[in-house]
Amino acid sequence: MATIILLNLLLLFIWITDAADVPCSTPDQLTGSCVPLEKCFNLYLTKQLYKKLPNPEENPIRNATCKLDDSTMGVCCATEKIFELPGECGVASSSRIAHGNRTEVFEFPWMALLMYRSRDSDEVQGNCGGSLINERYVVTAAHCLTKASSDRSRSKLEFVRLGEHTISTNPDCNNFTELSGDFEQDCAGPVEDIRYVSFVIHKDYNGTFGGDDIGLVRLAERIVFKPHIKPICLPMNAELKDTLLPQYFVAGWGYTDSLDKSDVLQKALLPRVDLDQCQVRFEPYRKKYNITISDKQICAGAVNLVDACAGDSGGPLMWQTDYKAAGSPRYVLFGVVSFGVQTCGTMDFPGVYMRVGAYLEWILENMEA
Secondary structure: OOHHHHHHHHHHHHHHHHHEEEEEEEOOEEEEEEEEEEHHHHHHHHHHHOOOOOHHHHHHHOEEEEOOOOOOEEEOOOOOOOOOOOOOOOOOOOOOOOOOEEEOOOOOOOOEEEEEEOOOOOOEEEEEEEEEEEOEEEOHHHHHHHHHHOOOOOEOEEEEEEEEOOOOOOEEEEEEEHHHHHHHHOOOOOOOEEEEEEEEEEEOOOOOOOOOOOEEEEEOOOOOOOOEEEEOOOOOHHHHHHOOOOOEEEEEOOOOOOEEEOOEEEEEEEEEEEEEHHHHHHHHHHHHHHHOOOEEEEEEEEEEOOOOOOHOOEEEEEEEEOOOOOOEEEEEEEEEEEEEOOOOOOOOOHHHHHHEHHHHHHOOOOOOO
C-alpha cells in the first residue's frame, strides 16, 4: 500500500512539474514563461489578425519559440502578457430566443450593468451597460467611466452587476407551459454585484460625441462562469476584425419608446447604416457638438424609430456568426454603444457605436492577467 501511495505522489509531482510554465527570456530580454501560443495574447493576436507574418528574420512568433517539453513547442511570453481569453465565449445558455423587444433569461449572459451611487441621495442605480469578455474584464464606453471618476459628477461608479435580466426580481425566471399543459419555470442564479479595482479609458477620448469612446473595467475578483454569466467573443481574427454586417442586435435596460427605463433587458434588431449616410445625417450638428464619424465606428438603426437609447451607453452591438473553429455560431461583440441624438429613436438618426475590431489591439494591450 505504501509503495502505491509513493508512486501516486511521484506521478502527481511529475504532472505538476510538467504543467508549470518554464522560465525564459523574451527576444526583448523581458522575464517570461514558455507557454502555448494561445496563452500569449500579443503573439496570438499577431497570428490571428495578420494573414502574412513578417519575413522569417522579423517574425515575432518564430523569434520567441521555446520548448514546453520534449515534443511540444511554445512561445516565450512576457509574464504580464499571459492570460487566456475564454474558449467558450458567445454561447447563450438557452435555446429559447425571445421574439420582439423583450429578451429571455439566459439569452445574453454577458450583459453587464454598471451601477452608480448618487452623491445627492446615496441611491444606487444602473446607468450604463457593458459586456463581459473574460473572467476579469468588462468592455464599456469611455463616457461611462469619465463621469464615474470626475469629482464634479453627480454619481460615482460603485460596482458592476452581472447575471441581471429583470431588475425588480432576483432570481430571474423564464415561465413557460409544456405541451402537456404543465407550468414550468427555468430560473437563473442570483445576480452578482462585483466591485472593480480599476478602469482604463482610451487616451484619445476627449468628449461624449468624439471618437475613441471605449473603456475597460477590471473586476476585483475572477468571475466563475455560470449559465447566466458568460463572456461574449471578441472578433479575434482578420475576417471578423474588419467585418461589417448588414444588421446587428443591441441590448440593454435603457429608455423604451415611452421614455421610461425598462425593468427587463430589452433587445432590438438594427440595420447598419453606411458611414457616408451617417455623416450626412450628423453634419448639421458636427461642429456644435464636436461629433466625429469615422471608420472606427459603426452606425446602425434609424428605422421604425428603433435604436439604442441613453441608458444603453456602453452596451453591446453584437451578432451571432461563425467564430474561429468553434464548430457552431457564437455571438461576437462588434460594437459598443457610444451616442445618438437626444430624443431616443428619432427617425433618420442612427445610433453610433465604437467598432470593436478597430480597438482590438488596444483592448488586449490594456488587459492584465
